[in-house]
Amino acid sequence: MIKLSHIEKTYDSPAGPVKALKGIDLEIARGEIYGIIGLSGAGKSTLIRCINMLERPTSGTVTIDGQDITAMDESSLRQARKSIGMIFQHFNLLSSATVYDNIAFPLRLGHISEKDVRAKVAPLLELVGLTDKAHQYPAQLSGGQKQRVGIARALASEPKVLLCDEATSALDPQTTKSILELIRNINQKLSLTVVVITHEMQVIKDICDKVAVIENGVIAEQGNVLEIFTNPQKPITKEFISVLLSNSLPAAFRGNEISPKPVPGSYLLLRLTFIGESADEPVIAGMIREHHIEVTMLFGTLDQIKNTPYGRMIIGVTGDEAEIQRALDYLTERDLKVEVIGYVQRHASVAQ
Amino acid sequence: MSSDMLPLLSKALGETVYMVVISMIIATLIGIPLGVLLHTTAKKQILACRNFNRILASIVNAVRSIPFIILMVAIIPLTRLIVGSSIGTTAAMVPLVIASVPFIGRQVETSLKEVPEGIVEAALSMGATPLQIIQRVLLPEAMPGIIAQLTTVIISLVGESAMAGAIGGGGLGDLAIRYGYQRFRPEIMLATVIILIVLVQIVQFAGNRLAKKLNKK
Numbered sequence: 271m272i273k274l275s276h277i278e279k280t281y282d283s284p285a286g287p288v289k290a291l292k293g294i295d296l297e298i299a300r301g302e303i304y305g306i307i308g309l310s311g312a313g314k315s316t317l318i319r320c321i322n323m324l325e326r327p328t329s330g331t332v333t334i335d336g337q338d339i340t341a342m343d344e345s346s347l348r349q350a351r352k353s354i355g356m357i358f359q360h361f362n363l364l365s366s367a368t369v370y371d372n373i374a375f376p377l378r379l380g381h382i383s384e385k386d387v388r389a390k391v392a393p394l395l396e397l398v399g400l401t402d403k404a405h406q407y408p409a410q411l412s413g414g415q416k417q418r419v420g421i422a423r424a425l426a427s428e429p430k431v432l433l434c435d436e437a438t439s440a441l442d443p444q445t446t447k448s449i450l451e452l453i454r455n456i457n458q459k460l461s462l463t464v465v466v467i468t469h470e471m472q473v474i475k476d477i478c479d480k481v482a483v484i485e486n487g488v489i490a491e492q493g494n495v496l497e498i499f500t501n502p503q504k505p506i507t508k509e510f511i512s513v514l515l516s517n518s519l520p521a522a523f524r525g526n527e528i529s530p531k532p533v534p535g536s537y538l539l540l541r542l543t544f545i546g547e548s549a550d551e552p553v554i555a556g557m558i559r560e561h562h563i564e565v566t567m568l569f570g571t572l573d574q575i576k577n578t579p580y581g582r583m584i585i586g587v588t589g590d591e592a593e594i595q596r597a598l599d600y601l602t603e604r605d606l607k608v609e610v611i612g613y614v615q616r617h618a619s620v621a622q
Numbered sequence: 623m624s625s626d627m628l629p630l631l632s633k634a635l636g637e638t639v640y641m642v643v644i645s646m647i648i649a650t651l652i653g654i655p656l657g658v659l660l661h662t663t664a665k666k667q668i669l670a671c672r673n674f675n676r677i678l679a680s681i682v683n684a685v686r687s688i689p690f691i692i693l694m695v696a697i698i699p700l701t702r703l704i705v706g707s708s709i710g711t712t713a714a715m716v717p718l719v720i721a722s723v724p725f726i727g728r729q730v731e732t733s734l735k736e737v738p739e740g741i742v743e744a745a746l747s748m749g750a751t752p753l754q755i756i757q758r759v760l761l762p763e764a765m766p767g768i769i770a771q772l773t774t775v776i777i778s779l780v781g782e783s784a785m786a787g788a789i790g791g792g793g794l795g796d797l798a799i800r801y802g803y804q805r806f807r808p809e810i811m812l813a814t815v816i817i818l819i820v821l822v823q824i825v826q827f828a829g830n831r832l833a834k835k836l837n838k839k
Contacts, residue, residue, distance in 0.1 A: 322747055351749035362744035365839045366762045375758070376748040407838040427748065 271463045272298040272321060272431060277330035279316050279487075290316045291327070292487040298480075303457055303464040305478035305495070307510060310469060313487040318435050318467045322354045323347055335430060352376070355424030359436035361416040363408040369419050370395070370404040376427045394422040398452065414445035421452060425460075432456070434466045438473060450477050471510045475499065475575050483507045496575050500543055500607060515582060519614070520568040523586075528612035536613040537566065537586030538594055543607035544581035553604050554585070561597040563589035584611075630797060631813055637711050638793035638821075641783045645715045646776055649722035653775075654768070656682070656723060657730025658756055668742065668752045682724040690721050690782050694789060714791030718782055726775050733767030734760050766837035773829025777822050784818070794818055 279291040290313045298304045308314040319325035321332055323339060331340045339350050363372050373394055374387045395401045398418035408416055417437060424432060434453065438446040454477045457464050466478060474481050474495060482492035483506055490504045499515075502508045518524060523539065532538070544553075558565050569584040587594055601608045660682065662668050663675040688696070694717040698708045701716040737760055745759045761768075784795020794814045802811025 324743055324747060348749040348751065351747060354747070356744070356747040358740055358744060360738075360740055362738070362740040364741060364759065364763060366765065366836070375745070378758075379748060379750050379754055409839050423744075423748075433747075 271300040271302075271335060272296075272304075272465070273331075273333040274317075274320070275331050275333075277317070277320055277327045277332070279313070279320065279325060280328045290487055291320070294330070294484075294487075294489060296482060296489065296492070298463060298465060300463055301457070301461045302480060303454070303466060303478045305466045305468060305474040305481040306484055307468055307471065307474055307481060308484035309506075312484045314467045314469075314484050315435060317484065318433050318465060321431075321433055321465060322351055322356060352380075352427045353429045354431045354433060355427065355429035356433040356435065357417065357420040357424050357437045359439050361408070361413075361420045361440075363416060363419055363423070365408055368405050368407055369400055369411070372408065372419050373422045373426055375423060390426060391422075394425060397425070397456075398422045412445075413441050414449060417441065417445075417449050418452065421449075421456070425456065430463060432462050432464045434464065434468075436467055436469070439468070439470070446473070447476075453477060471514050475514060475573075477576065479576065483510065496545065496578055496580070499575055499580070500545055515571075519611070520584060522568070522616050523614045524617075526614050526617065528614050530612055532591065532613050533615060536615045537588055538613050539568070539611035540585050540587060540598075540601075541609040541611055542581075542583045542585065542601070543609070544579070544583070545606070546578050546580075547605065550579070551604070553601065553606060554583075557597050557600050560600065561589075562593050563587050563597050586616075627810060627813065630801065630810065631794075631817065634792065634794045634797035634814070635817060635821075637787075637791070638780065638783050638795075641711055641715055641718060641786065641791065641793055642776065642779045645718035645722060645783070646772075646779055648715070649719045649726055649775070649779075650772065652719075653723045653726025654730050654761075656727035657734065658760070660727055660731040661734040661760070662752070662756065668746070668755055682727055685720065685724045686728070688721075690717070691785055693717050693721055694786060709790035711792045714783065714786035714789070714793075718779060718786060721782060722775055722779060725778070726772065729771035729775060730764075730768055733764040733771055736767055737763045766833045766839075769829060769833040769836060773826060773833070776825050776829070780818065780822060780825070 274294055274296040277291050277294040278289070281288045281290055294317060306314050306317060316325055320327045321334070323332070327340065331338055333339070334350065334354065337350060339347060342350060364375065367375070370391055373391045377387050377390055392401075395404055398421055400415060400418055400422070403411065403415065408419065411419070420437075432453070437453075438449050441449060450473060453464060453466075456462055466473060468474065478495050480493065481495050481498050483490045483498070483504065485504075485506045491498060491502070491507050498507060499511060502511055519539065523537075529536065554565065564587070566586040567583070568586055570581065572579065572581040574580060587597065598608065598610070656678075660675070660678060663671045663678070665672065685693075697717055697720060701713050702708045704716055705713050707713050741759055741763060742755055745755050750758070783791070783793050784798070787793040787796030788799060790796075794817060798811050798814040801807045802814060
């Protein structure tokens with residue numbers, strides 16, 4: 271659906287040319303929600319603006335639905351933009367126009383009767399739940415409502431692609447959730463291809479199918495969200511994920527020396543990751559039943575990445591060495607990820 | 623109060639209003655497009671054209687730097703060319719328009735600069751043409767500011783029209799000089815000053831009201 275090949279963007283600045291994008295290759299399939307995550311200044315905003323030519327790439331091509339939009343003249347580009355909706359961090363609504371007129375704006379750019387405008391705006395108002403606010407001005411709306419107007423406006427010209435530029439970054443967590451839900455609904459209902467730019471891993475986790483991590487103008491890592499979450503390769507990816515998933519040890523063990531060999535009175539700490547089906551299976555129970563070991567639960571979360579259950583757990587195991595080894599083998603044979611942290615003594619003073 | 627004062631005042635007021643209103647209309651019709659060009663041809667704007675913008679800006683600056691009283695005299699040949707005479711109320715409107723156009727242009731440009739870039743970007747992303755952006759985004763969004771700025775221009779036009787009276791343009795300024803000052807009739811001087819004050823108050827009040835009504839922020 272969207273194909274970016276070798277996109278480069280260089281800006282002229284008083285200090286000399288600045289390379290914002292250094293050869294980006296990206297392919298986004300139809301109907302997918304594709305997340306692009308990066309720190310500010312990583313080039314992600316430039317990248318999304320290259321998709322609809324708000325920024326012209328210095329080199330490289332952007333193909334949307336088989337059409338090379340980098341080669342288009344101004345008037346075909348304007349036509350092509352009508353099938354690419356965009357929403358913004360700061361909503362960018364006309365302050366002088368009502369909610370209704372804002373949503374009607376893209377429609378009125380073409381030759382269309384007011385009757386047809388009404389016929390198109392009404393269902394959009396309903397879709398975003400703002401029918402009763404149709405004749406209010408943006409200044410009278412909350413941030414979440416403004417973004418809903420932005421979404422309705424972006425959908426008015428029935429686009430095939432929706433670009434979201436930090437669409438939830440100016441919103442509180444509650445509102446973010448509802449806006450993301452709305453985006454996901456539209457994605458499913460209209461089989462719209464969605465590109466999401468964000469600096470929050472939570473957004474990626476909640477709605478994206480695939481993700482590209484961008485750092486210093488290049489893609490550091492890309493792939494399926496679940497894979498990236500469970501098996502991040504690059505430090506930048508790990509950093510983004512660590513915001514959501516704490517990798518530190520439970521308080522009772524934190525700061526103590528981790529030894530690869532058993533120490534008297536120590537626990538063998540294991541970090542277990544369950545994905546999908548395995549999150550439902552009684553793996554731990556099975557391990558305890560079949561081996562003579564003591565297991566202490568130290569930490570556990572069960573979450574969802576899009577619709578896939580995803581669990582993380584830290585357990586402490588004590589018992590006979592050989593028996594622990596057999597228990598480890600038992601776990602690794604199962605469909606879950608086992609990471610051996612090491613032998614750690616528990617703080618005497620901290621109560622569990 | 624002498625018997626001739628009322629007709630004198632009403633005639634002069636009529637001339638002033640005529641000069642200001644007609645000059646303002648003509649100057650606005652030229653000044654708003656000028657302001658739009660000044661803004662949109664600037665760097666990174668929708669019609670960015672560096673050299674054109676520079677030339678336009680220098681012409682505007684050049685005209686604005688000439689004091690009105692000098693401009694009025696300096697363009698007498700042009701005035702004669704346009705209206706066929708260099709004296710009279712209609713003739714006075716030529717320098718009034720020429721002085722106001724660049725003033726309005728700059729004021730409109732300032733108001734347009736206040737429109738957030740993101741709104742223009744959003745319109746571009748929807749496939750709007752530059753003309754559509756000017757008509758449907760820039761001007762409506764900047765309108766409250768433009769109205770407030772135009773109010774200022776009208777008020778300065780009232781002042782300039784009084785100066786234009788000195789070269790035979792008629793109006794309240796002319797009346798105050800010829801009767802109030804040269805014929806030692808302080809009551810006429812006082813009356814014109816009061817009328818001018820009231821006039822300016824009305825313009826300012828109306829301008830503020832309209833700007834406020836249009837502002838939906």
